[in-house]
Amino acid sequence: MTAPRVVAAGGHSAGHIEPMMNFADALRRLEPTAEITALGTVRGLDTTLIPARGYPLELIPPVPLERGLNRALLGTPGRLRESVRAAGAVLHRVRAEVVVGFGGYVAVPAYLAARGQGLPIVVHEANARPGVANRLAARMTTHVFTAAPSVRLAHATAIGIPLRPAITGLDRPALRDAARRRFGLRPDGPVLMVTGGSQGARTINAAMSGAAAALRATGVQVLHITGPRHAVDVPGGGPADPAYVVVPYVDEMRYAYAAADFVICRSGAMTCAELAAVGLPAAYVPLPLRGGEQRLNAEPVVAAGGALLVDDADLSPAWIEATLIPVLTHPERVAAMSARASSAGAPDAGVVLARHVLAAAAERRGLAS
Template identity: 85%
Template sequence: MTAPCVVVAGGHSAGHIEPTMNFADALRGLAPTARITALGTVRGLDTRLIPARGYPLELIPPAPLPRRLNRALLQTPGRLRDAVLAAGSVLDRVRAEAVVGFGGYVALPAYLAARGRGLPIVVHEANARPGVANRLAARMTTHVFTASPGVRLAHATAIGIPLRRAITTLDRPALRAAARRRFGLRPDGPVLMVTGGSQGARTINAAVSGAARALRACGVQVLHITGPRHVVDVPDGDPPYIVVPYVDEMHHAYAAADFALCRSGAMTCAELAAVGLPAAYVPLPLRGGEQRLNAEPVVAAGGALLVDDADLDPAWIETTLLPVLTDPDRVAAMSARAAAARSVDAGVVLARHVLAAITERRRSGPR
């Protein structure tokens, strides 16, 4: 097969960009000569995260889809038209053979431009509740993939979420000692990893730091990733309570930990299941309960706990979480159940499907 040319569209937030780039890595692994171009906008994290992964980025005008009747909604048709024209120009210039979208408002212009050119459109939805762009795209194509079977999209096949190879191949026991040294943790004893996502979460930070004394009294070490805009002041003591603002390579944190306390974004749930790390999920109390839906399958499987943001405080950690953290048999059982909820390597599955769609189009000729 001659070098395929694929345009990927999944920008603005890390939740869209990360699976997009992971898919691109998987595609390049199967077809090293593939030409992959990413669409993005100047809004959000596109210009920071995408070039850092080594892929060319083409910018188009942002065309967000307001969910309320306001002035921005009245301006949407014109903005969307401009974005579709810009996306189409990119598709023509790079001679795209397929568009692979992961949602977000950079994806809809790409879908519309691809449909106008008769290009294969491949859709992946990571969240339990699909966004507007992917709901519309699912009506344009039969190539639709989701993270889990419960996602309601036409023609959908559940495959999981494309993840980094460092996650899908992680051997937590083998890396544990080195990972703990990396963060200044003891080699023995339970470790609780705490994170509120890339920006941190005030509720989680306050609850865990407020329970620091109780955690230490029970011999629990903490690796607390606060987010770059948050400050958590925990006195030095033993066992270690390590506070860091951000971790670039999360597989090291996963390897160091025995349990996690975190939000339940789609990527977080998929990564923790992939590495078999049990968790207490604290869904973000916004977006119509989307994060709760992401966590429910692994919770139902017995691999995680679920606590509402409003109920999370130091007392909940002391009375509910600590008995779990200090019970090695229960943690091991939850780890096995979390791992059982993981999916196959979705990036490779998706990449193979995209290559097959391109091959089919080449055989049948452009429409």
């Protein structure tokens, strides 16, 4: 049988690229002969993240969709036509059988080019609030998949977000001791992992610095990932005090997840999906931008009892001392929240999506024969 030929479109941000690459990996595991081409632009992280994952990348002109009436909007139709032509040329050259879109600058040209060539379109929306590209695509296809049932998108089926096998297959208890040694943490006692994402979060860093002494006094160890552009001032502890480990970045997050019992972090879509998949309870601090989208990402696991939710403006050393420390020092409650977080996860989303894409490609091949 001929290898399925798939074009994946979802560039610009890691929030689009990471699910796309995780899907591509899942597709390769199901069908090793699959020919997968990524469509991207010179903007954003496309040329950095996609080649690093080993997939061919075809570049087309970017078409940011303007949300307001301004001069840039007047030039959009011309730029869009140029980008659609470029995307169509790629689809023709690689003999694509199906286009899978994840949103972002590159998705609209890919969707329009696919429709022009009569190719099936499969859409995945990772965010709680769909972007312009995927709202448009949902009118072109019935193959629409979302991260959660609450996402409002036509024809949508909730499957979760495609994740890496290193995350979905993580056995936290089995890796815990080795992970704690890796970061210089003691094997016993609760560990709180702190992260604001790859760039850090000043609010979280400041609150943790202020609560460091209280955390040490109650026996809580901390693994604090500050982000490469941020530093955190932690009051010095004695040799017998619980560890407070500060690192700017972690390359392999599975070790950080395995070392931790609880997390305090932002609530980006990928973060929420990964923590639920590995069963880590969290205190989510939604980024107070983008119309409250990060709050929506966290709400399903919070509703399941697997996480706490605190507004950015309310996060403080006092909140950590009064609300978070009593949870961290109650092992039974942490264990219960871990189980509830796991129940909200969807570790097989990549495989589910890959099977739908293979079926769409097979249907296209059957119609063309």
